[in-house]
Amino acid sequence: MSKPRSFLDGRVVLHPGDCREVLRGLADASIDSVVTDPPYALVSIVKRFANSPRSERTENAENPYGRTGRGFMGQRWDTGETAFAAEFWEDVLRVLKPGGHCVAFSGTRTYHRMVCAIEDAGFEIRDQLAWVYGSGFPKSHNQKGDWAGWGTALKPAWEPIVLARKSLSGTVAQTVHQHGTGALNIDGCRVHADDAQGGAYTIKRFKPGATLDKEGGTWKPEGDGPLYHGEMKPGRWPANILHDGSDEVVSAFPESAGQQGVVTGNEPSSPFANVYGDMPSRAGRAEPRGDSGSAARFFYSSKADANDRVGSKHPTVKPVDLMQWLCRLVTPPGGTVLDPFAGTGTTGEAAFREGFRAVLVEREEAYQADIARRMKLAMAGPDERARESIKAKIADKPQDLGPLFGEVA
Numbered sequence: 001m002s003k004p005r006s007f008l009d010g011r012v013v014l015h016p017g018d019c020r021e022v023l024r025g026l027a028d029a030s031i032d033s034v035v036t037d038p039p040y041a042l043v044s045i046v047k048r049f050a051n052s053p054r055s056e057r058t059e060n061a062e063n064p065y066g067r068t069g070r071g072f073m074g075q076r077w078d079t080g081e082t083a084f085a086a087e088f089w090e091d092v093l094r095v096l097k098p099g100g101h102c103v104a105f106s107g108t109r110t111y112h113r114m115v116c117a118i119e120d121a122g123f124e125i126r127d128q129l130a131w132v133y134g135s136g137f138p139k140s141h142n143q144k145g146d147w148a149g150w151g152t153a154l155k156p157a158w159e160p161i162v163l164a165r166k167s168l169s170g171t172v173a174q175t176v177h178q179h180g181t182g183a184l185n186i187d188g189c190r191v192h193a194d195d196a197q198g199g200a201y202t203i204k205r206f207k208p209g210a211t212l213d214k215e216g217g218t219w220k221p222e223g224d225g226p227l228y229h230g231e232m233k234p235g236r237w238p239a240n241i242l243h244d245g246s247d248e249v250v251s252a253f254p255e256s257a258g259q260q261g262v263v264t265g266n267e268p269s270s271p272f273a274n275v276y277g278d279m280p281s282r283a284g285r286a287e288p289r290g291d292s293g294s295a296a297r298f299f300y301s302s303k304a305d306a307n308d309r310v311g312s313k314h315p316t317v318k319p320v321d322l323m324q325w326l327c328r329l330v331t332p333p334g335g336t337v338l339d340p341f342a343g344t345g346t347t348g349e350a351a352f353r354e355g356f357r358a359v360l361v362e363r364e365e366a367y368q369a370d371i372a373r374r375m376k377l378a379m380a381g382p383d384e385r386a387r388e389s390i391k392a393k394i395a396d397k398p399q400d401l402g403p404l405f406g407e408v409a
């Protein structure tokens, strides 16, 4: 394991190496949040079937199992031995403070394996977010002849993200006060659009100790409580869908009017209507907005920036803006974010931009170099980032630019 490298006045630290080893060296309860994007192990059939009779088939590089066993886009690191292992997540749990959140991306085909491991390690699964994008293309084996029009895959249009939490120490309020962790930064992650204005409201609270009376079809609080005046925050309550703002995604959402009536927060709701299990109370009162447009505006949109890659050839670079939103959602002010599968360091840059500290781990040397370049450019303007991205892109090997720029015989 090499020595850690420090960037941006020590606000971002990179541990080159295997995160399983690195985590063993991190102190208990030293991390405020984990925001990460582990390998999806989309096609690591070698690993998955290693101890089954099918493994023979994976050894032959010419058959389909062998070919796909090379990992996503041929990446050898795209395996599940770490992110599908509860023992790994037990160490993640140990280094997190009580109530600390863990946000981890996954692939639609392998999400279940990762999330079971996270849950088995002792995390509480709090939610599943969807990152919806328009840039995916189907990798389908299209059939010919009589079976033309039949294929093997759908167009990938979203990635699941698990939101998990370490157990609290006491109540949420006690954990937040003691450790800064346990709650989500709702106001910091509201969805702002031109129409999402705030406003004053008045609401009647239940009388302390009041019970509910049923008259006819609805439940009512028994007796009047005090009047409560509040201010509705501008921006919509953040939802568990995020998207890339592409025309393709925005046009796939229906045209939809915004909220038309007043929601008081006291509406009765049937526990059997849409969910099975707990029915948490509503978030509060909301006023009509009288707006219209694509329903995509209800969800946070984080467009990829052309310079997000900073010249890297990594196949799965995430938009920095998306990682910023996720870091902000789960990290207390001034907190430390851990990313055990850092890739090109988008989580590190996002954490830095949000005023957090970041601890990154990355095993591949090429991506460690990408992280170093990203950190060097973290304070640079768009022109310098673009220039350095181009330099990095063309640095590796001379490109074959075809006959137009080749030698004329």
Ligand SMILES: C[S@@+](CC[C@H](N)C(=O)[O-])C[C@H]1O[C@@H](n2cnc3c(N)ncnc32)[C@H](O)[C@@H]1O
Residues within 6 Å of the ligand: 017, 018, 019, 020, 036, 037, 038, 039, 040, 077, 082, 314, 316, 317, 318, 319, 340, 341, 342, 343, 344, 345, 346, 347, 361, 362, 363, 364, 367
């Ligand atoms: C999906 S990529 C992360 C990409 C990153 N989100 C970005 O935007 O650049 C996963 C990364 O985890 C790294 N990795 C895989 N197994 C690892 C391990 N055991 N320890 C450390 N890094 C690992 C891979 O090299 C790869 O760069």
